Amino acid sequence: MLSRAATAVGASFASVTPSGLEKYEAAATAVAEQALDPTHRDDLVQCQPASVTSSDEGCARAFVERVGRRLFRRSLTEEQASARVAIANEAANTLNDFYAGLELVLTSVLASPEFLFRVEEAEPDPSNPSTMRVTSVSMASRLSYLLWNTTPDDDLLTAAENGDLVDEAGLAEQVERLLASPKLETGIRSIFSDLYDFKQFDDGLVRKDNALFPVYTQALVEEAKEQTLRTIVAHLGADKDYRDLFTTSESFLTRRLGVAYRVPVTTANGWEPYVFSEDARREGLLSHISFNALYSHPGRSSATLRGKFVREVLLCQDIPTPPANVDFSIVEDTIGELRTARERLEQHVTNDACAGCHTLTDPIGLALESFDAIGMLRDEENGVPIDTSGELDGVTYEDAAALAQGAPLPVRFGAWMWGCGMNPGRWNPTTEGVGYDLPIELQ
Amino acid sequence: MIGGLTRFRSLEMSCTGNPNQSYSFESQGVFNAPEISPMALYTRVFGPEFADPNAGPFTPDPRLMLRQSVLSAVKDDRDRLFQRVGTHDKQRLDQYFTSVRQLEQQIAILLEGPPDLQSCSKAPAPGAESLGTEVEESVSTNRLMADLLSFALACDQTRVFSMMFSDRISGLRQAGSSAQHHQLTHDEPLDPAIGYQPEATEFVFICMEAWADFVERLAAVPEGDGTLLDNCLVFGHSDISLAKIHGITGIPMMIAGAAGGALRPGVHVRGHTSPTTRVGLTIQQAMGLNTESFGTQSMEATQPVSEIVA
Numbered sequence: 001m002l003s004r005a006a007t008a009v010g011a012s013f014a015s016v017t018p019s020g021l022e023k024y025e026a027a028a029t030a031v032a033e034q035a036l037d038p039t040h041r042d043d044l045v046q047c048q049p050a051s052v053t054s055s056d057e058g059c060a061r062a063f064v065e066r067v068g069r070r071l072f073r074r075s076l077t078e079e080q081a082s083a084r085v086a087i088a089n090e091a092a093n094t095l096n097d098f099y100a101g102l103e104l105v106l107t108s109v110l111a112s113p114e115f116l117f118r119v120e121e122a123e124p125d126p127s128n129p130s131t132m133r134v135t136s137v138s139m140a141s142r143l144s145y146l147l148w149n150t151t152p153d154d155d156l157l158t159a160a161e162n163g164d165l166v167d168e169a170g171l172a173e174q175v176e177r178l179l180a181s182p183k184l185e186t187g188i189r190s191i192f193s194d195l196y197d198f199k200q201f202d203d204g205l206v207r208k209d210n211a212l213f214p215v216y217t218q219a220l221v222e223e224a225k226e227q228t229l230r231t232i233v234a235h236l237g238a239d240k241d242y243r244d245l246f247t248t249s250e251s252f253l254t255r256r257l258g259v260a261y262r263v264p265v266t267t268a269n270g271w272e273p274y275v276f277s278e279d280a281r282r283e284g285l286l287s288h289i290s291f292n293a294l295y296s297h298p299g300r301s302s303a304t305l306r307g308k309f310v311r312e313v314l315l316c317q318d319i320p321t322p323p324a325n326v327d328f329s330i331v332e333d334t335i336g337e338l339r340t341a342r343e344r345l346e347q348h349v350t351n352d353a354c355a356g357c358h359t360l361t362d363p364i365g366l367a368l369e370s371f372d373a374i375g376m377l378r379d380e381e382n383g384v385p386i387d388t389s390g391e392l393d394g395v396t397y398e399d400a401a402a403l404a405q406g407a408p409l410p411v412r413f414g415a416w417m418w419g420c421g422m423n424p425g426r427w428n429p430t431t432e433g434v435g436y437d438l439p440i441e442l443q
Numbered sequence: 444m445i446g447g448l449t450r451f452r453s454l455e456m457s458c459t460g461n462p463n464q465s466y467s468f469e470s471q472g473v474f475n476a477p478e479i480s481p482m483a484l485y486t487r488v489f490g491p492e493f494a495d496p497n498a499g500p501f502t503p504d505p506r507l508m509l510r511q512s513v514l515s516a517v518k519d520d521r522d523r524l525f526q527r528v529g530t531h532d533k534q535r536l537d538q539y540f541t542s543v544r545q546l547e548q549q550i551a552i553l554l555e556g557p558p559d560l561q562s563c564s565k566a567p568a569p570g571a572e573s574l575g576t577e578v579e580e581s582v583s584t585n586r587l588m589a590d591l592l593s594f595a596l597a598c599d600q601t602r603v604f605s606m607m608f609s610d611r612i613s614g615l616r617q618a619g620s621s622a623q624h625h626q627l628t629h630d631e632p633l634d635p636a637i638g639y640q641p642e643a644t645e646f647v648f649i650c651m652e653a654w655a656d657f658v659e660r661l662a663a664v665p666e667g668d669g670t671l672l673d674n675c676l677v678f679g680h681s682d683i684s685l686a687k688i689h690g691i692t693g694i695p696m697m698i699a700g701a702a703g704g705a706l707r708p709g710v711h712v713r714g715h716t717s718p719t720t721r722v723g724l725t726i727q728q729a730m731g732l733n734t735e736s737f738g739t740q741s742m743e744a745t746q747p748v749s750e751i752v753a
Contacts, residue, residue, distance in 0.1 A: 015473040015535060018452055021542035022549065023487075025510075077523070083516045091509045108513040112520040113539050119524060119532070205461060207575050211619040297614070298576050299621030324683075324691040344630050373621075 016116065028110035032103040041099055049098040056098055060088035063102055072114045073141045073151055075161065084108055118145070139165040143174065148183040149190035188236060189229050195313060200294060201225050208374055209299045215260050216293070216374045223254050224289040224375070230271065231285070246284040246404045249276040260289055260376055281377060283401040286310070286368060292375030301373045303341045303365025310364045319360060323353045339382035341369050363390040367403045445730055446603040450552045452545055453603035454595065456484065456588045458581035458653075459610040460574035466605040469538065477607060481569040481587035488566070488595045494557035495565045496598075501556040508554070514547050558598045562666050566594035576623070578615045578649050581608060585653045589660040596671055597664050608653055611682065615646050628686035643686070654679045658699040676702040678726055696722050698751065705729040707753045720744040725751065 016024070035044055045063050049056035064084045068076040076084075084105045092101035109115055118141055125133040134142065140160035144152040152160065156174055164170030178184065193199065200206050201221050208216040230252045235245055253274040258265030261282065265272060276282035285291060286306075295305040311317045338344045345362045348354040367388045372378050379386060388399040397403040446452035455467045457477035467475040478484040494501055518540070525536050557563075569587040573580050585608060595601055609615045613624035622630070627643035634641050657677070664671035677699040684690040696719065701708055706729050714721070720738030725747040727734040736745045 015469065016539045016542050017469050017473065017475050018542045018545035019455065019475050021539070022546055025546060080516075080520060080523075083519060087509070087512050087516060090512060094505050094509060104509055104513050108516045111513065112517050113524055113536060114520050116539075117524070117532075117535065119528060121527070203462070205463075207460070209616070209619060209621070212621060297621075297623055297626070299616055299623065300626075322689060324689045326688045338630055344626075347629075 025111050028107045032106035035106060036099045036103050052098050053096045055089040055092035055101060057085060057089060061085050064105055068109050070151060071109050074137045133166060136160045136163045136165040143178055147178045147187045149187045185233055188233055192229060192232050196291060198225050206294055207298050212299055213374045220256055220260060223257050227252055227257055228285060228288050228290040246286060249283050281401060284404045286404060287400060289375030292371040296373040299373060301369060303345060303369055304361050306368050307361030307365030311360055319357055326351060326353045339384045340386060342366055342387055363392050366390055367397060367400045449599055449601050450549050451601040454601045455605050457607040458584040459607060460576060461610055464607060464610045466607050479574060481572050481584060481591060484588060484591050485569050488600055492553055493565060496557035496563055503554050507550050510550055514543055518543055560599055562664060563598035566591050576614045576616055577618045578646060581615060582653050586656055589657045593660050593664045593671060608650055672700045674703045675700040676726060676729055694719055702729040705753055707751050710751050712748055712750045718742045718744050721746060721748055
């Protein structure tokens with residue numbers, strides 16, 4: 001299994017640290033309290049206890065079996081169910097509160113490795129006993145996390161537990177159903193949010209200097225991210241070629257985004273479909289504010305970060321880490337201000353130790369230098385015209401649009417999907433990761 | 444080993460506003476995520492679970508014992524899975540099991556009631572916080588967290604801590620400036636009159652002042668005949684020496700505190716060609732660990748820095 005994790009920051013190795021579990025248990029407790037508070041409990045508990053101030057074994061068991069199955073993505077074993085019914089009874093009688101008992105049960109399910117880790121099991125394939133196949137129940141999770149980014153629904157679990165998903169026709173039927181569901185959009189958004197690492201926006205880690213970039217606000221950030229995801233969902237939803245995402249001028253804008261893109265948006269509130277004009281220099285996802293703001297520093301753009309993203313994530317290529325004890329004697333004598341990113345980075349390329357990586361990242365990133373640290377267009381940096389021309393893998397170009405048109409950027413999505421994207425950290429219901437390998441006897 | 448007896452095995456802190464970088468690792472590739480918010484650190488250590496020694500008679504929360512039942516069920520789930528998975532997943536489940544055990548121990552310590560320590564009192568809630576990459580934000584976060592840590596140590600809530608002042612490839616910057624510390628170290632010319640890069644070096648000065656802030660806060664808490672700092676060992680370092688060339692020789696390393704008398708303070712030692720791991724070895728031995736060597740190959744150290752050993 002691939003361990004490289006260009007798209008899974010923090011989840012490259014599935015592990016639960018002590019402080020991580022401590023915080024996770026606290027979060028699970030908070031979720032359980034909210035899910036079982038008086039305003040929500042009837043959605044989750046489909047029976048009424050005989051008394052709300054003491055235990056009710058029957059109602060507790062019904063809750064454990066139904067909710068446990070959804071969260072574990074399979075039916076609980078008898079031991080697992082009984083242990084949790086016992087917790088519910090003990091807690092209800094200690095705290096004189098039936099629902100407090102269920103809260104602890106729910107916490108115990110959410111904190112279980114059976115929920116936290118996605119364990120795939122394999123079995124010999126009866127039609128070809130020398131090979132292994134994923135079990136029907138494991139296939140249910142694989143499908144629903146891939147296509148919906150969530151746990152299987154009741155229909156899918158039932159099909160799985162009936163053995164339908166090891167049968168080609170049964171599998172096809174469920175795949176068709178999942179693809180036709182509105183939840184597919186959630187799955188697409190999740191794949192691309194991971195691919196572009198948009199979680200950094202959600203975590204508030206993409207900060208910009210207020211004085212330099214007054215347009216950049218939290219509201220703008222959220223809409224910039226949404227713009228890109230909407231563009232992708234609409235494009236793929238219309239059955240268009242994935243590769244054209246890197247050249248399309250079709251997108252969606254709000255008035256706030258219109259200010260940053262410096263184009264008129266007629267809709268006062270909310271979104272409108274928008275087609276950038278030919279001379280707008282906004283072609284493809286790499287011209288979006290979201291991408292350019294994310295792969296920049298707080299005060300300035302970064303040709304290196306942008307180029308590194310394109311190489312590692314879109315093209316699925318490795319960029320080595322920077323070397324130690326570099327002999328910078330050639331550039332030590334530099335006197336005078338370096339005014340553009342190209343001038344600054346050319347210093348690196350004059351040194352062999354640095355050039356190895358910077359010749360991979362910089363030509364791509366320098367083509368994107370017409371987008372500043374928040375993705376707004378510019379023609380100059382520190383009074384010097386920006387040169388966006390370059391060469392990538394033998395293809396020369398004048399600017400970012402020509403790079404996207406002419407370079408082999410988009411064609412590698414298949415490679416990403418199976419090479420970088422299908423890393424084990426990617427497919428899991430939490431931030432902690434997932435395990436995939438087989439018992440030795442089944443390998 | 445050192446952290447095993449306290450409520451928190453360790454506390455990780457960071458002033459960078461970024462929870463994804465830490466100095467504390469479980470194993471290669473698995474880091475312990477730091478607290479980035481002083482308020483979150485306060486709530487974790489001194490929130491409702493903290494048994495305040497000045498708050499009257501102690502009665503254990505019955506929920507603590509019920510949480511033990513929850514963790515017991517979870518451990519049974521782990522045992523069931525353990526039988527069914529391959530080697531790599533067994534390692535993951537081992538890590539998970541260790542984490543559950545740590546949480547069980549935390550609950551057991553909470554059930555024991557408030558710490559019986561003269562210098563222990565509940566920390567006051569921290570003042571207003573601002574998280575980000577401006578260096579003044581880091582300076583302020585560092586002060587707030589050092590203050591909370593001094594209370595946590597005085598109450599023996601933990602014995603191991605780490606603090607990250609700037610992230611790797613330092614993103615620190617001055618408000619209103621487009622240049623970050625890391626970029627300045629590469630781009631800024633040397634000022635021939637002073638022999639260094641003035642703007643980049645300003646960040647180093649601020650960083651050293653922040654280290655002094657941190658250490659002074661621990662020195663301000665009386666403990667026994669001396670101070671909390673006398674009974675601590677605080678190790679401070681940079682991951683490179685001359686940033687401009689990514690220099691990894693001549694890295695400055697500092698130790699504050701006497702580790703309860705195990706170390707001699709006030710000594711400067713030139714490392715010459717010694718591997719930096721000698722400092723790590725010295726620290727481990729000063730902290731009472733039975734460690735004979737540290738590091739591998741050319742970085743293997745077997746001799747502590749005897750000049751500072753008391």
